[in-house]
Amino acid sequence: MRLDSPAGLKDFKESLLAAPQGQSIWVCGGPGCLAAGSQVVFEALQYEAFKRELGHKVAYRVELTGCLGLCERGPLVECSPQGFFYEKVSSNDAPEIIDKTLMKGILVERLVTNPQKPNKEHLPFYEPQNRLIMRRFGQSSPGNFDDYIRTGGYEALCLAFELGPIKTSKRVEDSGLRGRGGGGFPTGLKWQALREAKGSPRYILANGDEGDPGAFMNRSLMEGDPFSIIEGLTIGAFALGASQGYIYVRHEYPLSVLRLKNAIEEAEDRGLLGKDILGTGFDFHLLIVEGGGAFVCGESTALMASIEGREGIPRVKYVRSTEAGLWEKPTILQNVETWANIPLIVLNGPDWFKSIGAPQNPGTKVFSLVGEVRNTGLVELPLGTKVSTLVNQVGGGVHKGRKFKAIQSGGPSGGCLPESALSLPLDFDNLTKAGAMMGSGGLIIMDDLSCMVDVARYFTGFLVEESCGKCAPCREALPLFHKILMDLTTGKGQKGDTDFLESQAKTLSTTALCGLGQSAANPILSTIKYFRQEYLEHEEGYCRSGRCQDMYFPKIDSEACKACGACQKSCPTSAIEGKKKEPRLVLVSKCISCGSCLKSCPFCAISAQRRPNA
Amino acid sequence: MPDKYIHGTIDGIKISVLKETTILSASKLLDINIPTLCHHEGLVPDGNCRLCTVEIGSKLAVSCLYPLREDNFTVNTKSPKVHEARRFVLSLLIARAPKAPRIIALAKEYGALPSNRFLPEADNCIRCGKCVRICKINRTEAISLVGRGPERIVTGPFLKPPEDCIGCLACGLNCPTGNIPFREKDGIRSIWGRNFNLVPCPECGTALFTKEELDFHKEFAADYCPTCRRKKIAGDLLNCQNLLVRSN
Numbered sequence: 001m002r003l004d005s006p007a008g009l010k011d012f013k014e015s016l017l018a019a020p021q022g023q024s025i026w027v028c029g030g031p032g033c034l035a036a037g038s039q040v041v042f043e044a045l046q047y048e049a050f051k052r053e054l055g056h057k058v059a060y061r062v063e064l065t066g067c068l069g070l071c072e073r074g075p076l077v078e079c080s081p082q083g084f085f086y087e088k089v090s091s092n093d094a095p096e097i098i099d100k101t102l103m104k105g106i107l108v109e110r111l112v113t114n115p116q117k118p119n120k121e122h123l124p125f126y127e128p129q130n131r132l133i134m135r136r137f138g139q140s141s142p143g144n145f146d147d148y149i150r151t152g153g154y155e156a157l158c159l160a161f162e163l164g165p166i167k168t169s170k171r172v173e174d175s176g177l178r179g180r181g182g183g184g185f186p187t188g189l190k191w192q193a194l195r196e197a198k199g200s201p202r203y204i205l206a207n208g209d210e211g212d213p214g215a216f217m218n219r220s221l222m223e224g225d226p227f228s229i230i231e232g233l234t235i236g237a238f239a240l241g242a243s244q245g246y247i248y249v250r251h252e253y254p255l256s257v258l259r260l261k262n263a264i265e266e267a268e269d270r271g272l273l274g275k276d277i278l279g280t281g282f283d284f285h286l287l288i289v290e291g292g293g294a295f296v297c298g299e300s301t302a303l304m305a306s307i308e309g310r311e312g313i314p315r316v317k318y319v320r321s322t323e324a325g326l327w328e329k330p331t332i333l334q335n336v337e338t339w340a341n342i343p344l345i346v347l348n349g350p351d352w353f354k355s356i357g358a359p360q361n362p363g364t365k366v367f368s369l370v371g372e373v374r375n376t377g378l379v380e381l382p383l384g385t386k387v388s389t390l391v392n393q394v395g396g397g398v399h400k401g402r403k404f405k406a407i408q409s410g411g412p413s414g415g416c417l418p419e420s421a422l423s424l425p426l427d428f429d430n431l432t433k434a435g436a437m438m439g440s441g442g443l444i445i446m447d448d449l450s451c452m453v454d455v456a457r458y459f460t461g462f463l464v465e466e467s468c469g470k471c472a473p474c475r476e477a478l479p480l481f482h483k484i485l486m487d488l489t490t491g492k493g494q495k496g497d498t499d500f501l502e503s504q505a506k507t508l509s510t511t512a513l514c515g516l517g518q519s520a521a522n523p524i525l526s527t528i529k530y531f532r533q534e535y536l537e538h539e540e541g542y543c544r545s546g547r548c549q550d551m552y553f554p555k556i557d558s559e560a561c562k563a564c565g566a567c568q569k570s571c572p573t574s575a576i577e578g579k580k581k582e583p584r585l586v587l588v589s590k591c592i593s594c595g596s597c598l599k600s601c602p603f604c605a606i607s608a609q610r611r612p613n614a
Numbered sequence: 615m616p617d618k619y620i621h622g623t624i625d626g627i628k629i630s631v632l633k634e635t636t637i638l639s640a641s642k643l644l645d646i647n648i649p650t651l652c653h654h655e656g657l658v659p660d661g662n663c664r665l666c667t668v669e670i671g672s673k674l675a676v677s678c679l680y681p682l683r684e685d686n687f688t689v690n691t692k693s694p695k696v697h698e699a700r701r702f703v704l705s706l707l708i709a710r711a712p713k714a715p716r717i718i719a720l721a722k723e724y725g726a727l728p729s730n731r732f733l734p735e736a737d738n739c740i741r742c743g744k745c746v747r748i749c750k751i752n753r754t755e756a757i758s759l760v761g762r763g764p765e766r767i768v769t770g771p772f773l774k775p776p777e778d779c780i781g782c783l784a785c786g787l788n789c790p791t792g793n794i795p796f797r798e799k800d801g802i803r804s805i806w807g808r809n810f811n812l813v814p815c816p817e818c819g820t821a822l823f824t825k826e827e828l829d830f831h832k833e834f835a836a837d838y839c840p841t842c843r844r845k846k847i848a849g850d851l852l853n854c855q856n857l858l859v860r861s862n
């Protein structure tokens with residue numbers, strides 16, 4: 001049914017709300033849970049419900065939904081209206097969930113952490129969170145138009161039509177929103193610049209390229225709530241006088257592409273995209289452009305080149321995109337999460353938005369939390385949340401007995417911050433000041449078994465692969481840095497390598513052409529800044545983290561050893577000896593320093609010692 | 615119009631230039647020499663070699679592309695920062711092109727030494743893409759830069775000798791490292807792994823153009839060598855004048 005006026009949309013929403021909701025079972029369809037097998041759980045639940053011929057008796061729904069967040073404990077299932085939050089669900093649990101929860105609304109106790117408080121809001125993982133961008137995850141089926149409208153979708157667009165373009169744009173400009181794509185550039189300035197720019201046509205672009213290794217927040221958003229991005233773009237187009245938009249998504253995200261495509265078609269059918277939107281005479285067309293998956297294509301000029309059909313390499317530009325962007329026309333490019341914030345801001349106003357988060361850093365940010373913490377997953381925190389809250393409460397702390405060593409933020413353009421960063425508020429300015437970057441929101445927590453030189457080597461290697469090769473510094477210097485880091489992590493380091501890397505990496509950041517090269521030195525510079533001692537030790541051939549092979553010997557602390565034998569079992573070369581109830585010993589001659597024992601010891605009694613010659 | 619002019623200093627020397635003039639062009643007006651590799655006046659600037667880096671305000675920028683837009687600019691083309699940036703770039707390029715005279719001279723000037731730790735394949739190509747841009751502006755588009763990162767190379771389609779090449783030598787003559795070998799022998803020109811027959815001038819017999827070149831640039835109909843063509847045009851003009859005089 002085509003909706004032909006804002007009033008029609010309102011009536012439609014009311015009719016949806018009037019219908020009985022019944023019991024719903026939401027199976028997490030986020031990337032983490034899908035990988036953990038939630039599709040099978042979902043099908044089992046559907047099958048069990050079907051078998052009992054429930055459709056004839058009660059109103060119910062069993063559906064996949066957007067990422068519920070606590071990927072570590074997936075597959076996850078949330079049941080509404082009660083909000084029961086089931087963890088580590090398998091298909092074997094399906095009959096019980098259907099019999100108890102779906103049919104009777106009763107809790108399946110063994111699937112929750114605390115039967116007294118079976119809702120996810122009570123888990124420490126969720127307590128500090130404020131799920132705004134992710135509010136529909138666990139309440140709606142991704143790409144289901146009715147669900148979107150029921151949960152307040154397109155109300156912001158109707159309001160924008162009422163306010164008119166200038167007032168709408170002002171709301172965004174006053175909100176203090178900052179770009180979620182990395183740099184944290186004030187979105188309002190871009191809106192103002194485009195509003196005042198001359199020339200037409202003008203273009204509205206969404207950046208869904210998300211190339212940071214290990215990050216999946218943009219993907220979860222595109223897969224979980226595609227309409228929110230589309231609504232944001234539509235509001236932007238209306239406020240800024242554009243009639244054509246593009247969403248740039250890497251083709252390695254086929255589900256994102258599919259969900260967005262379906263959502264665009266649905267919105268077109270419903271009269272919310274295309275010609276004469278909601279009968280207001282406003283036209284906006286939206287297309288998806290699939291990128292080849294190069295990291296550099298997330299960079300704005302490369303992204304635009306790619307949309308124009310050229311090779312996705314950056315251009316030198318001393319002119320802003322809002323003046324001359326796509327096809328040299330006024331253009332605005334924003335991250336998909338930035339766009340998803342727009343409906344919230346327009347609907348609730350700038351003051352509401354500023355009341356969340358920190359001064360100069362309003363709102364929430366979705367982070368992917370991975371690494372050596374107990375709870376990994378997708379979290380949405382108000383900006384300005386302390387890093388310690390993130391690590392110790394949301395993440396549940398590092399694994400037992402291990403020590404927090406560093407937090408890596410911002411992916412390959414970001415940096416590693418040491419323990420002192422725990423007291424930092426997580427926001428754009430503080431991260432940048434400390435030498436890291438917000439980036440798109442990837443956070444990796446590292447413990448004392450992570451080697452900082454090795455981390456720098458990994459990211460530099462990634463960037464060597466992803467450098468487009470256009471400008472000389474990035475193309476030629478990164479392989480050189482990578483070689484030196486390789487040497488350092490394989491015992492072939494030389495005295496002075498650290499100083500050389502530091503000075504040359506600094507020059508790289510001032511001479512490279514685009515953002516990739518300019519920030520490519522961050523992983524190196526930040527690790528040298530905070531962990532210089534480790535670099536110097538690597539020059540001498542010692543890795544204190546027990547990560548770089550042949551650069552240490554494992555030593556078992558006989559006091560701390562509880563003689564459990566775990567290390568013995570883990571050792572691939574039988575280099576560990578010791579009888580029952582006796583502390584174990586490492587046979588240096590047989591040890592290949594693979595690091596298995598260090599990781600295996602439940603009491604952290606094994607440490608990496610300097611080799612005699614190092 | 616005076617408001618189109620902006621004022622500032624380059625290396626302390628006062629200068630007024632039209633707005634949007636690049637730093638490189640402005641410096642040329644003052645005879646200040648900025649080394650360039652990927653730049654050519656007739657081509658779309660690409661800004662990839664980064665050698666022409668200068669300091670504007672306190673930031674580094676590539677002068678071949680940076681448009682002067684604001685009044686009271688201060689450009690420094692010789693500061694220590696600039697020197698270090700150029701030295702850095704040259705230390706990387708000299709590893710790629712250790713035999714190219716121009717790079718050797720520049721590296722010497724800036725005291726740039728290649729690293730002894732990692733040497734890329736010294737194929738003498740600095741990937742400035744001048745050849746590709748020249749080929750493009752000539753509308754032949756026979757060669758292009760392919761591959762990514764350190765693997766980026768200039769080649770014909772599918773890594774084969776470029777079928778669309780007309781043997782005009784524009785790329786070879788403009789390569790800053792002289793790395794596009796070409797040869798002329800017995801009325802045959804060889805470049806990019808292809809051989810072209812040279813067409814002698816019908817007047818004097820000098821062979822300057824390939825047949826493919828003449829076919830491609832039909833509209834110029836340059837089948838005479840430049841010297842003979844000049845003569846011919848002068849003759850034609852004389853004839854025209856005679857005609858005009860007679861018709862009057």
Ligand SMILES: Cc1cc2nc3c(=O)[nH]c(=O)nc-3n(C[C@H](O)[C@H](O)[C@H](O)COP(=O)(O)O)c2cc1C
Pocket residue numbers: 178179180181182183184185187207208209210211212295296297298299300301333334335336338339440514515516
């Ligand atoms: C190498 C590189 C990769 C980038 N990748 C992304 C990306 O994957 N997603 C993104 O939104 N922005 C990315 N950016 C930032 C964009 O260039 C651009 O600043 C951003 O999309 C603007 O949107 P925002 O204002 O909403 O942050 C990247 C930048 C660089 C230099």
Ligand code: FES
Pocket residue numbers: 649650651652653660661662663664665666667676677678679
């Ligand atoms: S000459 Fe300016 S960057 Fe190459």
